[in-house]
Amino acid sequence: MRTTRREFIRNGLTFLSFGMMAPSSLVRAAAELTDENGRAKAGTGNILVVLQMFGGNDGLNTLIPYTNPLYYQNRPTIGIPKEQVLPISNSVGLHPSMSALQQLFEKGHVAVVQGVGYPNPNFSHFRSQEIWQTADPVSTVVREGWLGRYFDDDGHLRENPLAGINIGGELPRALYSDFGSVVSMQNPNAFQLQTIAPAEHNAEIAAFTALYSQGTMANSTDDLVRKLGLEAYTCSERIRKALQAEANQQDDEPGSPTGRTLDAPSYVGRTGQMSPLARNLHTIAQLIKADLGTKIFYVSTGGFDTHANQFPTQARLLQDLSDSLAAFYAELEQIGVADRVTLVTFSEFGRRVQENASGGTDHGAGSCLFVMGGAVRGGFYGEYPPLDDLYLGNLKFNVDFRQVYATLLDKWLGVSPQKILNGSFTNLPLFA
């Protein structure tokens, strides 16, 4: 039974028994949740993938109001020419790099949420990221993230140390919780306990497990270290075994996820290589397939702070985004989980309507985001912000980002959003 770090220390003595069981109670708990391949047992439910776009993506050039003359007046050099825009309605279209996402939209799997933001928009990267991650536009000392609070709220999640997985170096604030039930890794293959030499591997692992299984009569900080250390090892083993089972299965079955049929989109872009984003999404698909009971996956991609030379930069970034998302969706379909996975993108802010003198744009607000998945009701949500009614030169929001969070918490993850978001926010009809 997991507890917060503080509770653990306060109740330290009650955990002496933890050490007396060998293997540890954690290993046993993991065994209850998983089969012999480390996979979660059936019925693990819906999965949310959060994709953070660092830097402040320019929504105006992503979802383009190509019939609005004000758009072209404000962006004489970086405005996308009408004939290049990929229309998805009579008034808006996608950036020309995003044909893959356009196709997905036409199949009804992509919701475009327009004019997303919050009151008194902040234009500092790290402060605005913090706001989106903690779901608190006001307080500056909130430690836990909104997803962290989701974990804390759910007793079942507390039992599974792999309830959340972040693909990346640093744990994002959004996932931070007092229970710490999230694993962060650059790639699952690197999240392994490395030993000094192959010949010593088994002996070292045996010694490590023994060191971390014994309870102590010492203080509770000691016990917490042991608990988490053993958890790190058992998590890495679950991942390794599950992915190993995948690899073995693929050897038997023709057509691996990356060697798909000619029609399906591929992760490998025009460069002939997987971009970091593509690779990370593919990793997530593999981990979903491995069925570890993970509810939340988190991944980031950067470079969107286009103060200068926006035209080629954004084209490249949006191409990567669109292609990677489409390939991810295709892989989910192939695995047979497209209905169980929803992906949401976000960026800490949008950008100024009027272009600047360097062929770019400055920090702004009121950008759009995408929600993608087999269960998503594709289409438009919110209103396209008017270009003639601005706030400090920026688009005004009409959908509070916490509405998106509330919808995902309530309708997708099946939990009550009020306590997690510290307030009530109207849902969007994103799910059928």
Place this chain on the structure above:
Amino acid sequence: MSAEVHSQDYQRMAHLLRRAGFGADRETVLACLQEGFDATIHKLVHYDEVLGPDTFEAMEDRQLNDILAQNNIADLQIWWLNRMVQTDRPLQEKMTLFWHGHFATAYSKVNSARLMFQQNQLFRRNAVGNFHDLTLAVSKDPAMIWYLDNNTNRKGHPNENYARELMELFTLGIGHYTEQDVRESGRAFTGWTFNRLTGEYVFLPHEHDDGIKTFLGQTGNFNGDDIVNIIMQQPSCAPFICTKLFKFFIHENPTPEEVRPFAEIFRKSNYEIKPVLEAMFRSPVFYSEKAMWSKVKSPTDFVVSAVRATGAQVPVRFLPAAMRAMNQELFNPPSVKGWDGGLTWINTTTLMARFNFAMQLARLNEENQPLLASLEQQIAENRLRTAEAIVDYLAERVLHRPVMEKTRDILVNYMNTDRTGTYQPFTIADTGRIPPAKLMKVHGLLHLILLTPEYQLV
């Protein structure tokens, strides 16, 4: 394990040297015990008087210039780690680290290794100086000005970011000032900016709002100096800082009563840091059971103490990545709140990072690891004949604490197990040489010691 290591005095001295520095080997602890606690504490705190001027500066100039010219933050991180490993005044480095976490400023926004270095030197020079002076100097530090946007804080176009964090995070804490105080003090700091080319603080009088301000109950045409002065008059300032120092040096859960005596010393001395540290290192609570081995080592502590204990010549290229994976990047705290520290240092991911860094360290050849080389020599001179003796030798030198019986058994068992998992006593031939095949076991032993739960604590 030598008998004296179990003695209370030995443990206390080792504890002092761990907390006020980065740990010390048996010889050093014994030498300090000879000099006595008073003299040792005096030497630790009054390092400038006892040891004279720092000779480090003279040595590092050329290398540093390259690092700063290339804006290479990874190399600057390595420079600082190296400094911590080699310093003869470890409390100075520990306090530099403390101030860095307190007056948090991040390279990710500042983007200038030169400015971050300048700020680091400011902390180093004032490490155990005067907090009032330090706070004023930080208000004029270009990296801080840039980080909290005070360069855009101008008359008529205020930016309150610095004024707010100054009170909320750096001096008083929430609840001891109002929003109005934030706004008014923001006005007082207008015009406090810096020159991008020279990296020096600059005051722009035409940008400065020289109107009357009302701040914390006082009224006048205040500028930033006055704001800091008034802040220092507030009763909440001393307890606020002393609570942080208590958590950093003693234990994570002080009561206000426990902090009070230190806060009084701090206030009465007009915010001199040395008297507070001396009082802490002499206090019974510092040596209490609640304090000893109760803290989790910060990643910096972990890395530096491991390098110091083994004398390892670590290929520096993997240090920045390792520390990032452990969630502490020097010069790059996650936010203006610095690092939460304490139990937040450990989670499944950061522990895995520690385990794997330990492996990289343990895998280094003997020639890059004086500790392992010394072990080999001990063995060659026939002074260590059994697995038990080898385990005791290495464990003592790394852990600096008596090893639990169970831990010792597990490590000895490891030494006496071959690659098939069969019992195979770790024998040393009459020549005293360890066969190469078995030498790997010794590296494995070092790895295991560094990844014990015991080693994660301080």
